[in-house]
Amino acid sequence: MSQDTTAHHDDHHDDHHSAHPTGLTRWLFSTNHKEIGTLYLVFSLAMFLVGGAMALVIRAELFAPGLQLVNPEFFNQMTTMHALVMIFGAVMPAFVGLANWMVPLMIGAPDMALPRMNNWSFWILPFAFTLLLATLFMPSGAPASGWTLYPPLSLQGGNSLAFVILAIHLMGISSIMGAINIIATILNMRAPGMTLLRMPLFVWTWLITAFLLIAVMPVLAGAVTMLLTDRFFGTSFFNAAGGGDPVLYQHIFWFFGHPEVYIMILPAFGIVSEIIPTFSRKPLFGYTSMVYATASIAFLSFIVWAHHMFTVGMPLGAMLFFMYATMIIAVPTGIKIFNWIATMWRSSMTFETPMLFALGFVVLFTIGGLSGVMLAIVPANFQYHDTYFVVAHFHYVLVTGAIYSIMAAVYYWLPKWTGHMYNEKLGKIHFWWSTVWVNVLFFPQHYLGLAGMPRRIPDYAVQFTEFNVISSIGGFMFGFGQLLFVYIIWQCVRGGEKATAQVWEGARGLEWTVPSPAPLHTFDTPPVVDDSVAVHKDSLT
Amino acid sequence: MALLVILTASACQGPVSALDPAGQGAADIAWITWVMIAGTLFFMALMTGLWLHAVYRRSDRPLKLSNTTVLVGGGLVLPLVVITLLLVYGIRSGHSMLPIGAPDLEIRVTAYQWFWEFEYSDDQGRSLTLVDELHLPLGQRIDFHIDTADVIHSFWIPALGGKMDAIPGRTNTLRLVPTRAGQFGGQCAEFCGARHAHMHFAVTVHEPEDFQRWLDTAFEDAP
Numbered sequence: 001m002s003q004d005t006t007a008h009h010d011d012h013h014d015d016h017h018s019a020h021p022t023g024l025t026r027w028l029f030s031t032n033h034k035e036i037g038t039l040y041l042v043f044s045l046a047m048f049l050v051g052g053a054m055a056l057v058i059r060a061e062l063f064a065p066g067l068q069l070v071n072p073e074f075f076n077q078m079t080t081m082h083a084l085v086m087i088f089g090a091v092m093p094a095f096v097g098l099a100n101w102m103v104p105l106m107i108g109a110p111d112m113a114l115p116r117m118n119n120w121s122f123w124i125l126p127f128a129f130t131l132l133l134a135t136l137f138m139p140s141g142a143p144a145s146g147w148t149l150y151p152p153l154s155l156q157g158g159n160s161l162a163f164v165i166l167a168i169h170l171m172g173i174s175s176i177m178g179a180i181n182i183i184a185t186i187l188n189m190r191a192p193g194m195t196l197l198r199m200p201l202f203v204w205t206w207l208i209t210a211f212l213l214i215a216v217m218p219v220l221a222g223a224v225t226m227l228l229t230d231r232f233f234g235t236s237f238f239n240a241a242g243g244g245d246p247v248l249y250q251h252i253f254w255f256f257g258h259p260e261v262y263i264m265i266l267p268a269f270g271i272v273s274e275i276i277p278t279f280s281r282k283p284l285f286g287y288t289s290m291v292y293a294t295a296s297i298a299f300l301s302f303i304v305w306a307h308h309m310f311t312v313g314m315p316l317g318a319m320l321f322f323m324y325a326t327m328i329i330a331v332p333t334g335i336k337i338f339n340w341i342a343t344m345w346r347s348s349m350t351f352e353t354p355m356l357f358a359l360g361f362v363v364l365f366t367i368g369g370l371s372g373v374m375l376a377i378v379p380a381n382f383q384y385h386d387t388y389f390v391v392a393h394f395h396y397v398l399v400t401g402a403i404y405s406i407m408a409a410v411y412y413w414l415p416k417w418t419g420h421m422y423n424e425k426l427g428k429i430h431f432w433w434s435t436v437w438v439n440v441l442f443f444p445q446h447y448l449g450l451a452g453m454p455r456r457i458p459d460y461a462v463q464f465t466e467f468n469v470i471s472s473i474g475g476f477m478f479g480f481g482q483l484l485f486v487y488i489i490w491q492c493v494r495g496g497e498k499a500t501a502q503v504w505e506g507a508r509g510l511e512w513t514v515p516s517p518a519p520l521h522t523f524d525t526p527p528v529v530d531d532s533v534a535v536h537k538d539s540l541t
Numbered sequence: 542m543a544l545l546v547i548l549t550a551s552a553c554q555g556p557v558s559a560l561d562p563a564g565q566g567a568a569d570i571a572w573i574t575w576v577m578i579a580g581t582l583f584f585m586a587l588m589t590g591l592w593l594h595a596v597y598r599r600s601d602r603p604l605k606l607s608n609t610t611v612l613v614g615g616g617l618v619l620p621l622v623v624i625t626l627l628l629v630y631g632i633r634s635g636h637s638m639l640p641i642g643a644p645d646l647e648i649r650v651t652a653y654q655w656f657w658e659f660e661y662s663d664d665q666g667r668s669l670t671l672v673d674e675l676h677l678p679l680g681q682r683i684d685f686h687i688d689t690a691d692v693i694h695s696f697w698i699p700a701l702g703g704k705m706d707a708i709p710g711r712t713n714t715l716r717l718v719p720t721r722a723g724q725f726g727g728q729c730a731e732f733c734g735a736r737h738a739h740m741h742f743a744v745t746v747h748e749p750e751d752f753q754r755w756l757d758t759a760f761e762d763a764p
Binding site: 240367371 | 558559560566567569570573574577581584585588589591592595596617619620621623624627628630631632634635636638639691692693695697699700702703704705706708709710711713714726728729730731732733734735736737738739
């Protein structure tokens with residue numbers, strides 16, 4: 001970020017180490033994994049704020065029963081866009097940005113395997129989101145059928161559907177290229193001695209996530225393309241009157257949608273598995289079992305999709321299969337949670353901000369996991385499905401799961417990126433503020449859902465008022481608290497206490513052997529890795 | 542804490558509450574809900590206990606657990622036991638909600654953007670269509686044959702039981718057995734557009750004789 005480079009005007013050797021373009025072209029034409037990683041992360045932060053603003057519109061309308069601030073059409077656009085922006089704009093690019101920055105540093109590679117494609121996979125995203133957000137200003141308004149775009153409802157909308165579908169295609173292309181790049185990098189560019197089972201767990205989880213991305217993003221592309229032809233070219237894939245079936249869309253969509261859930265949580269498992277050992281000053285407990293558990297979760301994620309659609313009227317046998325397969329996921333997830341506890345067991349821990357967010361992740365993600373088990377139970381799901389219980393469940397998984405892990409990662413690696421320590425005191429305030437209010441925000445939604453409040457409604461029965469008021473207050477406090485996060489990052493980029501190469505006392509691994517801030521080019525000469533450098537020893541064997 | 546309890550109680554009561562069951566399906570599910578909440582609290586307490594122990598117990602007489610105890614016990618045995626029990630429950634309870642055996646009453650439900658039509662008929666060829674208003678007899682097996690005229694909707698009376706989607710080109714059947722007379726609320730549970738939030742209907746559960754009297758009068762009055 002703060003590079004001491006002298007600009008060479010009119011030069012034709014931009015790729016030479018000492019010469020580097022400045023200004024806009026530095027970012028536009030960059031093929032450097034660190035700069036592209038930074039672009040991804042900044043983009044993700046911007047989308048996090050946009051999506052967050054939409055969430056505040058939703059919570060403001062739900063502060064009281066009745067219709068007050070926005071009309072139902074706009075409310076529905078907000079729920080739809082909030083989901084699309086947060087999933088495809090905030091969470092996924094943040095993980096790709098972290099992979100860009102850290103995977104080459106962790107495996108001792110000089111850069112990503114395909115640097116020019118790397119540039120392209122990022123620069124597609126601003127176009128995709130321009131298309132998506134532009135629909136807000138179109139006469140027909142943004143899409144308002146929910147982010148799942150179920151037909152026939154999604155086909156009733158205006159031309160904005162075409163914009164959304166094109167935006168989804170662009171995001172998909174970007175994700176697939178990013179995934180190919182990560183797989184190629186991990187499989188081909190590891191330093192000598194960095195065997196697969198010496199790789200840090202963050203690298204392992206991303207390798208598996210990348211395969212999931214390549215497997216399911218084309219499925220989503222297929223589903224939305226069929227929507228496009230149904231809407232504009234007179235086909236009948238999902239049109240019952242023409243011989244199609246709207247349930248087919250739901251099957252295809254969730255065949256993408258469930259692995260997508262793990263695309264957003266496996267890298268989070270990897271991050272937490274890096275941070276907890278560092279601040280426990282102990283190697284990760286059960287490293288190999290963590291790798292196998294991750295792979296099992298990835299496999300299982302392909303055979304559970306129909307648990308999102310138990311109420312469409314399935315045979316009991318099919319429901320029991322999907323219910324049981326879903327609950328089996330609790331086993332590898334349980335292994336992970338107990339491995340993290342075992343890592344902390346009898347260790348000498350300290351609680352810097354990254355560790356706080358990682359511990360917050362372990363505890364709060366577990367709540368999301370347990371409500372997930374409740375949702376998987378077939379007869380119970382008939383009551384919980386499409387209620388606020390589901391909303392509470394997936395926000396525990398995505399906000400206190402995925403987003404908390406991203407925040408933990410940012411605090412953990414920010415000194416390596418910027419060369420400065422962030423303000424520890426503000427970081428701790430950010431953690432405690434967020435943790436208190438995120439629970440005020442989402443915990444009451446469990447009660448709302450169990451009592452019977454459906455999701456995606458701008459107005460509700462008066463019996464639900466109290467909990468909605470509490471939830472909205474939590475939402476606003478949590479939301480505005482994130483401005484502190486932006487301020488802490490800004491402050492850290494600008495200056496602060498100099499960070500050492502090691503940064504954290506207990507940190508192990510190749511990324512801590514390069515100076516802070518990491519120079520633009522690292523590991524031009526591959527390091528030699530042996531057990532003394534390897535991050536994790538398998539304490540099971 | 543007291544406030545929380547009061548608030549919980551206030552949200553559980555009410556005409557559209559799934560935790561204040563008035564039907565067989567809803568009672569079954571409310572029961573498993575409380576069991577699962579207890580199980581969840583137990584698991585969270587266990588985890589928090591282990592976690593706090595890991596944080597605060599440094600060196601003096603630390604609780605000693607071997608790797609295999611934690612991994613096999615917590616990561617493998619505990620979840621397997623829990624999910625096996627839940628599977629047994631799922632099979633038993635799932636069967637009880639299927640439309641097995643002849644129903645006492647059948648009602649055709651058609652969903653529209655954004656209202657409900659309920660059609661009663663009898664073997665004498667009389668029929669009756671109500672909009673957003675449903676009358677049910679207490680303690681009888683009622684099958685709802687659910688269909689839609691436009692987009693996907695979902696028929697749901699939280700106090701009586703689970704929901705069932707209304708899907709174009711299909712007719713889904715849902716069985717409910719009311720166990721308490723009174724006024725209840727029903728609503729659309731699958732997002733269906735601008736007025737989805739207001740796609741309510743009123744449900745009245747009558748004593749069987751009252752229901753028959755109401756039905757006869759309604760058939761006479763029907764055009």
